[in-house]
Amino acid sequence: MDINWHDLFIVGNPLILGSQIAILLSVIGIVALLTYLKRWKWLWREWLTTVDHKKIGIMYILAGVLMFFRGGVDGLMMKAQTSRPEMNFLDAQHYNEVFTTHGVIMILFAAMPLLIGIMNYVIPLQIGARDVAFPQLNALSFWLFFSGAMLFNISFVIGGSPDAGWAAYFPLAGKEFTPGIGNNYYAVAIQIAGIGTLISGINFIVTILKMRAKGMTLMKMPMFTWTSFIASVIIVSAFPIFTVALALMTLDRIFGTHFFTLSGGGMDMMWVNLFWLWGHPEVYIVVLPAFGMFSEVIATFSRKMLFGYKSMVFSVVGIALLSMLVWVHHFFTMGAGPAVNSVFSITTMMIAIPTGVKMFNWLFTMRKGRIEFSTAMLWALAFIPCFLIGGITGVMLAMSAADYQYHNTLFLVAHFHYTLIPGVVFAVFAGLYYWWPKMFGHMLNEKLGKIHFWLFTIGFNVTFMPMFFLGLDGAVRRSYTYSAESGFAPLFLVSAIGAVILALGFATFCYNIYWSARYADRNISNDPWNARTLEWATASPAPFYNFAKVPEVKTLDAFWYMKKHNEGLTLSDDEIKEIHMPSNSGLPFYMGIIFGITGFLLVFEWKLAALVAAVGIIIGLIIRSFDYNDGFHVTVDEIKETEKSWRSSDGKGVKNHVG
Amino acid sequence: MSANVNTALPLEYQTEQNRLNILGFWVFLGAEIILFGTLFAVYSVLNARFAGGPTPKDLFEIKDVMIETILLLTSSFTCGLAIYEMRRNNKNGLLLWLIITLLLGAGFVFMEVNEFIHYVHEGATMQTSAWLSSFFTLLGTHGLHVSMGIGWATMVIIQIFQRGLTPVTARKTFIIGLYWHFLDVVWIFIFTFVYLQGMVR
Amino acid sequence: MEKHKNGFPVTHVLGFIMSLVLTFGALGVALKTSLPFTTIIWIIGSLAIIQAALQLYMFMHMNEGEDGTANTINVISGFLVAVVAVAGSIWVMSFGM
Ligand code: HEM
Ligand SMILES: [Cu+2]
Numbered sequence: 001m002d003i004n005w006h007d008l009f010i011v012g013n014p015l016i017l018g019s020q021i022a023i024l025l026s027v028i029g030i031v032a033l034l035t036y037l038k039r040w041k042w043l044w045r046e047w048l049t050t051v052d053h054k055k056i057g058i059m060y061i062l063a064g065v066l067m068f069f070r071g072g073v074d075g076l077m078m079k080a081q082t083s084r085p086e087m088n089f090l091d092a093q094h095y096n097e098v099f100t101t102h103g104v105i106m107i108l109f110a111a112m113p114l115l116i117g118i119m120n121y122v123i124p125l126q127i128g129a130r131d132v133a134f135p136q137l138n139a140l141s142f143w144l145f146f147s148g149a150m151l152f153n154i155s156f157v158i159g160g161s162p163d164a165g166w167a168a169y170f171p172l173a174g175k176e177f178t179p180g181i182g183n184n185y186y187a188v189a190i191q192i193a194g195i196g197t198l199i200s201g202i203n204f205i206v207t208i209l210k211m212r213a214k215g216m217t218l219m220k221m222p223m224f225t226w227t228s229f230i231a232s233v234i235i236v237s238a239f240p241i242f243t244v245a246l247a248l249m250t251l252d253r254i255f256g257t258h259f260f261t262l263s264g265g266g267m268d269m270m271w272v273n274l275f276w277l278w279g280h281p282e283v284y285i286v287v288l289p290a291f292g293m294f295s296e297v298i299a300t301f302s303r304k305m306l307f308g309y310k311s312m313v314f315s316v317v318g319i320a321l322l323s324m325l326v327w328v329h330h331f332f333t334m335g336a337g338p339a340v341n342s343v344f345s346i347t348t349m350m351i352a353i354p355t356g357v358k359m360f361n362w363l364f365t366m367r368k369g370r371i372e373f374s375t376a377m378l379w380a381l382a383f384i385p386c387f388l389i390g391g392i393t394g395v396m397l398a399m400s401a402a403d404y405q406y407h408n409t410l411f412l413v414a415h416f417h418y419t420l421i422p423g424v425v426f427a428v429f430a431g432l433y434y435w436w437p438k439m440f441g442h443m444l445n446e447k448l449g450k451i452h453f454w455l456f457t458i459g460f461n462v463t464f465m466p467m468f469f470l471g472l473d474g475a476v477r478r479s480y481t482y483s484a485e486s487g488f489a490p491l492f493l494v495s496a497i498g499a500v501i502l503a504l505g506f507a508t509f510c511y512n513i514y515w516s517a518r519y520a521d522r523n524i525s526n527d528p529w530n531a532r533t534l535e536w537a538t539a540s541p542a543p544f545y546n547f548a549k550v551p552e553v554k555t556l557d558a559f560w561y562m563k564k565h566n567e568g569l570t571l572s573d574d575e576i577k578e579i580h581m582p583s584n585s586g587l588p589f590y591m592g593i594i595f596g597i598t599g600f601l602l603v604f605e606w607k608l609a610a611l612v613a614a615v616g617i618i619i620g621l622i623i624r625s626f627d628y629n630d631g632f633h634v635t636v637d638e639i640k641e642t643e644k645s646w647r648s649s650d651g652k653g654v655k656n657h658v659g
Numbered sequence: 660m661s662a663n664v665n666t667a668l669p670l671e672y673q674t675e676q677n678r679l680n681i682l683g684f685w686v687f688l689g690a691e692i693i694l695f696g697t698l699f700a701v702y703s704v705l706n707a708r709f710a711g712g713p714t715p716k717d718l719f720e721i722k723d724v725m726i727e728t729i730l731l732l733t734s735s736f737t738c739g740l741a742i743y744e745m746r747r748n749n750k751n752g753l754l755l756w757l758i759i760t761l762l763l764g765a766g767f768v769f770m771e772v773n774e775f776i777h778y779v780h781e782g783a784t785m786q787t788s789a790w791l792s793s794f795f796t797l798l799g800t801h802g803l804h805v806s807m808g809i810g811w812a813t814m815v816i817i818q819i820f821q822r823g824l825t826p827v828t829a830r831k832t833f834i835i836g837l838y839w840h841f842l843d844v845v846w847i848f849i850f851t852f853v854y855l856q857g858m859v860r
Numbered sequence: 861m862e863k864h865k866n867g868f869p870v871t872h873v874l875g876f877i878m879s880l881v882l883t884f885g886a887l888g889v890a891l892k893t894s895l896p897f898t899t900i901i902w903i904i905g906s907l908a909i910i911q912a913a914l915q916l917y918m919f920m921h922m923n924e925g926e927d928g929t930a931n932t933i934n935v936i937s938g939f940l941v942a943v944v945a946v947a948g949s950i951w952v953m954s955f956g957m
Contacts, residue, residue, distance in 0.1 A: 210678070237690075237693060258788060259789060259792050274697065682930060685927070689935060696939075696941065703949070740869055840916075855891075856890075
């Protein structure tokens with residue numbers, strides 16, 4: 001075991017030194033604050049050991065927002081570096097690290113947890129369930145994700161960041177060309193988080209298949225539940241591929257095998273092939289739940305039923321099927337023959353069809369609706385034209401012959417940001433503004449929300465629109481600088497200014513969270529938007545048992561129906577029964593830590609130590625096997641108490657919420 | 660969650676939570692199919708990349724492979740019998756067949772480890788060539804699954820001794836049974852597409 | 861799905877015998893015939909799939925219970941994804957030659 005201590009701390013870079021100090025100070029600050037407020041017990045009892053899907057969802061969202069901040073800082077650093085020709089803000093190596101961590105963090109540690117977090121909070125409520133099918137596994141998912149994310153994030157202060165791009169193409173990502181340990185972080189940290197995601201996928205599939213309220217057939221499920229279900233199916237189909245790919249990368253880098261190496265008969269393009277076998281489905285994993293959120297928001301604020309529900313479901317299923325059949329469009333320039341490239345060109349273009357169906361459904365939902373321009377709805381409205389630009393440039397890229405021109409230019413970067421930012425980030429914002437009252441019992445400020453919206457959307461377009469033209473002019477991606485003679489300077493500058501506006505938008509959002517937490521009105525109804533689905537039928541924030549009595553579903557938009565027919569809104573005392581709930585457990589948290597330690601040792605190639613730590617994982621599994629705790633019962637009195645605090649006595653059931 | 664017990668069903672299906680777990684495990688097996696599918700994809704692509712090292716014809720011994728195959732096949736059968744006895748509420752029959760299953764499984768792992776050691780002595784290691792990297796990884800992943808299965812089933816057996824046959828222990832046994840059969844299914848493909856294919860080529 | 865009361869585990873024994881037959885059949889086709897390589901692969905590949913299906917039905921009772929259909933769809937779709945990964949990789953990594 002050759003311990004390379006000199007690799008441990010990165011020294012000599014003022015930016016990184018600054019972060020190291022900042023991290024140290026914030027850790028000390030948090031510890032001190034918790035101790036001062038005597039909140040350690042509370043933290044352990046209420047959060048670290050929780051198995052409540054709502055709290056887990058909130059932790060996911062919190063982590064996602066933090067990671068979005070980190071990824072955003074990376075983005076801003078890149079924009080600063082390229083704002084002028086021949087800038088000297090970041091050197092080439094540092095730029096490589098920054099775009100790599102930016103890509104990985106944005107997709108895997110920001111987009112994914114934000115979506116899974118909202119899914120966690122909302123889905124059980126939407127289908128009228130008390131929790132997910134496997135609450136403790138749900139906590140495990142979270143802690144594995146969190147442990148992977150933290151492991152990845154410490155790379156830039158301990159040992160060095162990965163620097164071979166978010167897709168980590170071989171041979172560059174192999175030991176021969178990237179001998180440091182940076183890329184080990186990529187292989188190991190993503191693996192840990194990926195296992196968590198896979199478990200989430202299984203959990204949601206079973207939850208949605210088996211735990212729906214009485215009467216809610218598959219075709220009466222809310223659209224967000226549907227798209228999340230299909231996204232979970234894609235997770236279960238695609239993540240095992242990534243698990244294998246990352247494991248082989250680990251073997252190549254740490255154990256000297258020859259899967260993707262140039263020597264020993266390895267095949268570097270096989271990595272690319274496996275990466276995109278997962279990678280393309282992954283973009284649908286993130287975009288489908290987002291589509292579902294837009295569907296909910298658009299239906300609610302148009303005061304109409306979603307148009308073409310069935311065609312929506314079929315197009316989601318169609319997208320899922322096609323999503324597994326298009327991966328080669330990411331490497332048309334590999335030089336495969338015309339047969340391969342044509343087939344994958346065609347399958348790729350075919351995806352535009354179901355996506356188009358969905359676009360029209362949203363437009364027709366709004367047609368003749370009484371549209372209310374809430375912040376959530378604004379995001380949905382802005383999504384449609386922005387995503388359209390992303391989609392159309394996508395079809396341009398799908399033409400394999402033309403792709404030889406666009407490939408690896410900023411045109412591509414602009415394209416996927418035009419799909420990911422409207423398709424995922426706008427959706428997350430829409431979802432957060434929409435469900436915030438359900439999660440926290442108060443709204444986000446609408447006025448700040450609108451400032452946030454305008455800054456962010458304008459900033460987004462100003463940042464990325466110029467990149468299309470830069471790319472067409474030949475500006476390559478992942479290049480840390482360009483010459484003054486290239487003539488790129490003006491557009492790059494515009495783009496950098498856009499990024500600042502966009503960042504201001506995000507800052508407004510953060511301020512909004514703070515402002516609303518302090519000053520927003522706590523006296524809101526359980527249904528502040530006059531919404532349509534079951535999550536609004538219970539208190540805001542939802543009690544830990546979700547529903548005192550699970551409503552019976554008769555139609556689509558079940559809660560809307562209940563309100564219109566004044567059915568099931570009241571709760572009489574004799575309808576209240578004891579509720580069985582799962583107990584908290586510290587085991588998932590322990591597993592997250594032990595996985596993190598094992599991963600860390602593996603990153604540094606201390607194999608023996610990693611093996612010893614892995615014994616801790618086995619011990620955790622054994623403890624779990626012998627754990628026969630099967631929860632506790634909530635007494636009728638406690639439920640009565642809780643329900644009384646928010647329900648009105650006149651039977652309307654939608655009285656204002658107190659405390 | 661809710662108790663919702665249906666005693667008309669076999670023990671392992673009686674509670675709602677049991678039904679959830681069993682479905683969840685099937686979904687997990689779906690993911691495992693894809694995991695092994697990917698390993699097979701890698702194996703198929705790197706199949707003929709020997710880099711001057713040994714080839715399947717140099718290494719594979721049909722006799723040993725057949726013994727491994729029969730051991731695992733038989734263990735799958737005895738595992739089926741164990742579940743059969745469980746449904747007859749025959750705890751001792753269940754335990755007997757389960758232990759036989761694990762012994763057969765241990766025999767398989769023993770054979771496989773020996774096979775690997777033998778290959779390494781002949782200079783065929785994971786680092787020798789792309790083909791051997793993928794060979795050891797595919798077979799190793801399967802072997803690791805079998806070993807984990809043995810450990811896991813041992814835990815379950817201890818719990819049956821402690822608690823007898825309850826809906827929970829029955830569910831655990833049923834699920835480990837599914838896992839075990841599944842590993843046999845994977846082996847069928849390894850037998851066919853790794854060993855037979857390698858010897859015919 | 862039923863609670864067996866007594867009797868002989870017919871399907872299990874039958875499944876076991878058929879598995880053995882299929883295994884040795886594949887062995888015979890592979891090593892004792894002189895068919896072209898691709899023919900052999902197709903034959904033994906089909907035998908493997910039959911045997912896998914056999915295990916899934918006769919030993920694992922894939923289609924039993926209230927979630928039998930879900931299980932079956934799940935396994936088949938998992939298998940299809942695996943086929944896409946294998947066949948797709950082989951084809952793409954041959955560069956379409
Ligand atoms: C916050 C605003 C954002 C800014 C300013 C930004 C900016 C950039 C820039 C400048 C690049 C690299 C261009 C180059 O190749 O040199 C990039 C790459 C990338 N971005 Fe973003 N981005 C933002 C948000 C996002 C989001 C939300 C996602 C995903 C959900 C995302 C995913 C990616 C990916 C995957 C890459 C490719 C990384 C690589 O080349 O390996 N970005 N971004
Ligand atoms: Cu793609």
